[in-house]
Amino acid sequence: MAEVLARAAIALACALVLTGCGSTITGVARPLRVTDVERELVSGYFADLNEAGGQGTSEQHELLDDTQHPDFRDEDCELPAGTIKVQPTMSTLRLDPAWTPPGADEHPRGVVLVVAVTLTVVQEGTEVGSQIGSQHVVLLNGKAYGFAPCVN
Known part of the structure; x- marks a missing residue:
């Protein structure tokens, strides 16, 4: 009987110790949001792209080369003829952490x-x-990079 009481006491002591380990952390879960700095970098990227396009095809192509993401630069990329104007709808800007470029x-x-x-x-x-x-x-x-619209 003493052995049963001793085991019960040990089990009770273990339960009390484990109960103290499960602390609750208070707070509110918040989704990741785009910051004002990130929003400004993205809108600046498109403003620069459109400004370069207004200066001519070679200026915009040079900017597209300079702002191509460094891990995805492709020397065989043939840019389309002419220029592009891009009007972003900034209210739709959101994080997309699971995206990978096509073919990557x-x-x-x-x-x-x-x-x-x-x-x-x-x-x-x-x-x-x-x-x-x-x-x-x-x-x-601290810099915005894109993915040039290659024809090939």
């Missing part, structure tokens, strides 16, 4: 965001096409 096996380094855009192709001063879609922008080391 890995996630790009940095903070991946996606935004709805209206993209207009301009050739020799004439709008030749327009479409609405999504565009990904990656923030890495």
